[in-house]
Amino acid sequence: MLAARLHAAHDLRLEEVAERPLAPGEARVRVAMGGICGSDLSYYNKGGVGDFSVREPLTLGHEVSGVVAELAGDPLQLAVPGLAVGARVAINPSRPCLHCQACRAGRSNLCRNMRFLGSAALMPHVQGAFSETVVVRADQCVPVPDSMSLTLAACAEPLAVALHAVHRAGELTGRHVLVAGAGPIGLLCVVSALFAGAASVTVTDLFERPLEIAREMGAARTIDVRADPAALEQAATDLGGFDVALEATGASASLIGMPSLMRPGGRIVQLGMLPKGGVPLPANLLMAREIDLVGSFRFHEEFGMAVAALAGGRIEIGPILSGTVPLARADEAFQLAGDRQRAIKVHLEIG
Missing domain, CATH: 3.90.180.10 (Medium-chain alcohol dehydrogenases, catalytic domain)
Structure with a gap:
């Protein structure tokens, strides 16, 4: 073959x-x-x-x-x-x-x-x-x-990855969600978060075309962090901090900057594969705001869920x-x- x-x-x-x-x-x-x-x-x-x-x-x-x-x-x-x-x-x-x-x-x-x-x-x-x-x-x-x-x-496989990340995020009903990265997984996180009941999803990226797709998929806000880096901090301020952040870029700088964008008691889910080596995190901020930082790796039962959701047209x-x-x-x-x-x-x- x-x-x-x-x-x-x-x-x-x-x-x-x-x-x-x-x-x-x-x-x-x-x-x-x-x-x-x-x-x-x-x-x-x-x-x-x-x-x-x-x-x-x-x-x-x-x-x-x-x-x-x-x-x-x-x-x-x-x-x-x-x-x-x-x-x-x-x-x-x-x-x-x-x-x-x-x-x-x-x-x-x-x-x-x-x-x-x-x-x-x-x-x-x-x-x-x-x-x-x-x-x-x-x-x-x-x-x-x-x-x-x-x-x-x-x-089904990439959607399962996104669904697993959303499961790791916990209850999303009525929550304000940040998705860092409008690549395939990030965009599938958008629809998965909305499917799970998120009140709004904000998406960041470095390019305008993926952000256009994010808006098509239901994102309430899209931010080009290269063209307007201050816009993300302003969005977080307007919301009183994000409840949940899904880090799908795999860029160290993205993860390092996330704790300051979160409300106290929020949760960050890391699903992007980071480069080799360590990442310096603002650990005192994680501690003082009691922000959860959890990993999300691949998927388990979400694969069958993804097939069913796609076959039934429940996720587009x-x-x-x-x-x-x-x-x-x-x-x-x-x-x-x-x-x-x-x-x-x-x-x-x-x-």
Whole structure:
């Protein structure tokens, strides 16, 4: 099969790789659509993401959908309702061990033995799904209705990330929320926060085009912090401080400045992947205002929630969809996805 494999920063090659046989309880999915994530872009541009660096050729991609081509085991025994050869599915890229303490506590996103599609965290790397087929455990396949496009199904993963961040934020009904960063995850945090009952969402970014999309998705205020840095402090003053902040940029300066924008008793949720090393925080301000600072990493049960919300039209994400590019032009797709002025979410058309 063909796969888009990264050898080093800016060295993405379309290569033939062997398909592996199925183990019991696994499914082979013919991949249809694959969304290019911020972590994929980081691997492409920097050769790594966060603390993880590419040390061997890595097939990228974890936001994918497709059609089941083969199953190893009786569908009834696989305990996935509706799963059969020919089923259209969204693929959950998380493959937790299901046995460790975190898994048994219902927090499988923190599994110490996690195998996540397209990740260089382990060696050998866990190969991703920007390939003509991918093998996953059967319970990673979530059937989607025929009425749901496979492009939309491939968006379940990033929406799940945003929904998990909102869950980590706590009760949002009637709250004023700040979202730092109008990239794909930040924009999905906007609709997720509003879905959870937020009274208003303020969004910051460095570019006007993503902020236009944020307004389309329901943001009450948008602030270009490069053009008007004082506007964010004024917005916080007008509201008496933000109740909740979702940091989706992964920029140290963004996190450092957040405590001063919060009301006493507020909560900051860090979901953007920060650079290597430490971040100097105003800890006394966190202490004196009793501001909670919590992390949000990937997702757990939110993946199924995301599929259901998209399939039922309860969350609308159309404004972030920026087009599709064939797998054969993967390098071009990555360059487009990295242009904040032209694109938000670019998909590879694989099947």
